[in-house]
Amino acid sequence: MFMQFDDDTQPPQGSVEHGWWSSTKIGDLAAAAGIGRIHVLAWRDLDDVEAGGSELHASTVAARWAAAGIEVVMRTSHAAGSPPRAIRDGYEVVRHAGRYLIFPRAVAAELLGRHGHRDALVEIWNGVPFLSPLWARGRRATWLHHVHEGMWPMVLPPKLARAGQLLERRLAPPFYRRTPIVTLSESSRSHILDRLRLPADNVHVVPPGIDPCFSPGPEAAQPTVVAVGRLMPSKDFPALLDAMACVRQKVPNARLRIIGEGYERPNLEHRIAELAAIEWCTIEGRVAPEVLLEAYRSAWIVASASRAEGWGMTLTEAAACGTPAVATRIPGHTDAVVDNQTGLLVDRADDLAPAIVRLLTDHDFRQRQAAAALTRSGQFSWDRTAFDTLAVLAGHPLS
Numbered sequence: 489m490f491m492q493f494d495d496d497t498q499p500p501q502g503s504v505e506h507g508w509w510s511s512t513k514i515g516d517l518a519a520a521a522g523i524g525r526i527h528v529l530a531w532r533d534l535d536d537v538e539a540g541g542s543e544l545h546a547s548t549v550a551a552r553w554a555a556a557g558i559e560v561v562m563r564t565s566h567a568a569g570s571p572p573r574a575i576r577d578g579y580e581v582v583r584h585a586g587r588y589l590i591f592p593r594a595v596a597a598e599l600l601g602r603h604g605h606r607d608a609l610v611e612i613w614n615g616v617p618f619l620s621p622l623w624a625r626g627r628r629a630t631w632l633h634h635v636h637e638g639m640w641p642m643v644l645p646p647k648l649a650r651a652g653q654l655l656e657r658r659l660a661p662p663f664y665r666r667t668p669i670v671t672l673s674e675s676s677r678s679h680i681l682d683r684l685r686l687p688a689d690n691v692h693v694v695p696p697g698i699d700p701c702f703s704p705g706p707e708a709a710q711p712t713v714v715a716v717g718r719l720m721p722s723k724d725f726p727a728l729l730d731a732m733a734c735v736r737q738k739v740p741n742a743r744l745r746i747i748g749e750g751y752e753r754p755n756l757e758h759r760i761a762e763l764a765a766i767e768w769c770t771i772e773g774r775v776a777p778e779v780l781l782e783a784y785r786s787a788w789i790v791a792s793a794s795r796a797e798g799w800g801m802t803l804t805e806a807a808a809c810g811t812p813a814v815a816t817r818i819p820g821h822t823d824a825v826v827d828n829q830t831g832l833l834v835d836r837a838d839d840l841a842p843a844i845v846r847l848l849t850d851h852d853f854r855q856r857q858a859a860a861a862l863t864r865s866g867q868f869s870w871d872r873t874a875f876d877t878l879a880v881l882a883g884h885p886l887s
Contacts, residue, residue: 509871509887514556514878521882523627525559527606529594531614533583534576535567537774538750540718541801542614542633545672545696545873547576552874554578561603565590591618599623608881613660615639615652621663629668629881633798634676634820635683642721642795661686668880670694672799673823692880695823696801697870701777704810704862705785711742711848714787714811716780716802717794719750719771724793724816724837726759731793731840733763738845744769745783784809788854789847792816793837800824803831804868807861812854814843830861 518524532539534547550560560579565587566572574581582603585593595618597603608627611620615636620628636656640649661684669691671677677693680686713732717723725746732744746756746769753771760769775783784790790806790813797820803813804824813831815821827833832843847854876886 509869509875511552511556511871514552514871514875515558517875517878517882517884518553518556518558521627521884523558523607523878523882525561525604525606526553526608526610526881527598527603528560528562528610528612529598529618529620530562530564530612531587531590531616533562533564533567533570533581535570536565537568538718538720539567540748541696541797541799542612544801545633546612546631548697548699548870549874549877550579551577552870553878556874561606563590563594563597563603591616594618595623610881613664615656617655617660617664619660619663621667627881627883629670629877630664631670631877632680633672634796635679636796637683639722639796657683666690668692668883670877670880672696673820675819675822676798679819692876692886694873694876694880694886695868696799696804697873698801698804698808698865698868699870701781702784702805702808702865705782707788708786711739712745712787713742713789713791713814713844713848714745714747714783714806715791715793716747716783716805717792719746719748719752719756721752722794722796723748723752724795725752725756727793727837728791728840729756729759729763729765729769731791731837731844732769733765734841735844735848736768739848742768742844742848745787746771747773747775747780747783749774780805781809784811787811789814789844790831791840791844792821793840794818794821797821797824804865807831808865810858810862812847812857812861814840814847816840826860826864829857830864831857 530546532543534543550562554560563582565585566583572583609624611618611630613630613632640652665687672695674693677691680691681688715728735742784806790811792815799820813825815825817833817835825831825833834840834843879886
């Protein structure tokens with residue numbers, strides 16, 4: 489059954505914070521599709537020390553589904569310091585098995601019915617798939633934020649990296665040709681179609697939202713760049729550190745705040761020491777929401793040197809605080825940032841420094857970019873994200 493929009497039910501144009509994609513609308517959509525209980529299979533939990541955008545996206549959508557009256561069970565791996573079972577924002581989190589055993593054990597639990605019945609299944613394909621098309625019946629969808637091809641050699645030994653690339657690009661895709669796929673951006677969709685050769689009609693774009701808590705505030709007195717994300721090779725924080733060292737030759741009082749945690753932290757700290765950057769660069773780890781908000785508000789620029797993203801949620805969160813971006817021109821970033829309007833996109837790491845210097849030193853240019861970023865951020869709503877993601881699962885058209 490497909491939802492038809494008439495004159496009285498057309499979703500709003502422009503700013504999206506009008507309640508159209510409310511819990512009631514999400515609940516009505518689920519009821520019409522006969523979806524009362526959804527199981528979500530995820531590699532990593534939001535409470536994991538290395539959680540990032542994928543985990544935030546999954547948790548936020550699950551919470552909105554739960555608020556609409558849908559029972560949601562998220563099966564994921566152990567997170568240090570967290571209990572095996574918990575309720576978060578209305579949905580159940582089940583944490584069993586480690587980072588690798590989560591795949592066979594989650595599948596076995598579903599086949600044995602250990603988490604109860606389900607009306608629909610969501611698989612989050614984060615590099616390694618759960619291969620749900622081979623064993624799951626009924627309604628299902630797969631969330632695939634981006635292709636991981638270049639990330640495998642960054643995190644695994646050569647032989648395992650080649651095996652991962654083979655699995656992702658050749659072995660797994662044929663099984664997903666009849667599976668609805670949700671990705672975050674048009675550029676990621678194009679990359680998925682090009683690399684994985686999935687049918688275009690099955691790959692749907694549902695952008696992430698922005699939490700309403702993100703809003704403008706005063707700039708820091710000192711030129712400040714903030715970078716937020718997991719400390720892992722694909723984020724390429726060393727390239728950003730090197731760029732900032734060059735920036736300081738033109739803007740001597742510029743500083744860099746890195747917010748995030750991960751196994752690359754010792755290497756970053758070593759690089760900071762090599763650059764004698766301790767006085768102008770800080771790694772703040774995982775921070776409380778109010779600290780993140782203050783960081784976005786006070787920064788003159790948000791920056792990302794990442795090599796792979798499905799979107800770049802930190803860039804649009806900062807945009808909602810009136811902070812423009814400097815970021816690498818990769819799939820995901822090219823949708824999160826409108827080049828030369830809400831920030832600057834660069835093709836090479838060597839181009840990061842000149843772009844940052846331009847925004848830091850040209851006040852009027854930075855203010856225009858900031859105003860445009862803030863205006864555009866009004867297009868993104870987590871309620872709409874939750875509605876449209878459910879629409880794909882239910883077989884309805886997107887709003």
